[in-house]
Amino acid sequence: MPDASIPIGQLARSAGCKVQTIRYYEQVGLLPPPARTAGAQRRYGEAHRQKLRFIRHARELGFPLPAIRELLALSDQQESDCAGADRIARRQLEAVNRRITMLTSLRSELERMLAHAHGKRIRDCRVIATLADHGLCSHEHHGTAASS
Amino acid sequence: MPDASIPIGQLARSAGCKVQTIRYYEQVGLLPPPARTAGAQRRYGEAHRQKLRFIRHARELGFPLPAIRELLALSDQQESDCAGADRIARRQLEAVNRRITMLTSLRSELERMLAHAHGKRIRDCRVIATLADHGLCSHEHHGTAASS
DNA sequence: CTAAAAGCTACAGTGACTGGAGCTGCAACC
DNA sequence: GGTTGCAGCTCCAGTCACTGTAGCTTTTAG
Numbered sequence A, B: 001m002p003d004a005s006i007p008i009g010q011l012a013r014s015a016g017c018k019v020q021t022i023r024y025y026e027q028v029g030l031l032p033p034p035a036r037t038a039g040a041q042r043r044y045g046e047a048h049r050q051k052l053r054f055i056r057h058a059r060e061l062g063f064p065l066p067a068i069r070e071l072l073a074l075s076d077q078q079e080s081d082c083a084g085a086d087r088i089a090r091r092q093l094e095a096v097n098r099r100i101t102m103l104t105s106l107r108s109e110l111e112r113m114l115a116h117a118h119g120k121r122i123r124d125c126r127v128i129a130t131l132a133d134h135g136l137c138s139h140e141h142h143g144t145a146a147s148s
Numbered sequence C: 001c002t003a004a005a006a007g008c009t010a011c012a013g014t015g016a017c018t019g020g021a022g023c024t025g026c027a028a029c030c
Numbered sequence D: 001g002g003t004t005g006c007a008g009c010t011c012c013a014g015t016c017a018c019t020g021t022a023g024c025t026t027t028t029a030g
Helices: A008-015 A019-027 A046-060 A065-076 A083-115 A126-132 B008-015 B019-027 B046-060 B065-076 B083-115 B126-132
Strands: A042-044 B042-044
Touching (some): A065 A083, A126 B046, B065 B083
16 A cells, blocks of 8 residues: 555544544544555555554543643654643543542432332332432532533 | 522622523523523522522532432432432442542553653653553553543 | 623534535456 | 445534523612
């Protein structure tokens, strides 16, 4: 394979993502536009594959696209300082830690709820009662919601 | 306050959410439409407040809106079986556990990355290198991404 | 009576994709 | 060379759970 010989479907399989995701990354400027065949089909090379793997790996680690954009810019300037990348990763670690803390307290409330859910009728159901009355929950799980 | 005397802003403050969120819940049919003043402003009663608290608490626990819709329907049928609510809560607990597992392995990879990030130049930067080469990461953190 | 605060509708935007419609390109086989 | 069928193309809409904005009107306090 000389270069610019990989069709989009093969690239998608090799990166573990969908074809549309690749086109989306191109659209938002994360991936540079590849060469095209005479019939306007995209053909990628090794450099694209590397970059896409980088993006997908960072996404799996939960980095948002703007952070990935910064990381890609940093990785292109081989001489510049590592502190920037460090700071971004540290920020991401903090975000992950915050999410873990919250999810852990959510889990314990859900477990508490289920452990006591022995009512046969809704009117005695602990699950419903807990949701209806915030006072019944012991832990602090306030702040932004469980997702993202 | 007789009933239907609470304006939307006060309701929002008492539930810890934004005014727009309440209007959104009404729009998607989670909250019943309240009474209106002659000038078409919404006025809520205690029942609305309870229902909104229920919704917000469930959201904080990470339940998606369709699940909350089911839970609300269940809580309105006081005579029906508790098993439905139980099943929904259990499903949610499993989702939370999955997320915790994934985030924990993400955290350890991020920590590993940062612990070795002693290169001063990008070309020696462990953070960038780890992202670029999936082979450098020890843990399994595959599957759907870290968010949601 | 006036001015500020709060409310109204309607619509657009977020993030990170995903799915579909309706078309065209390309490679293989006969 | 014809045809079949998968793969690719663009463009647009939808997801989820909100959030923000523009341009009004209503309510309330002084």
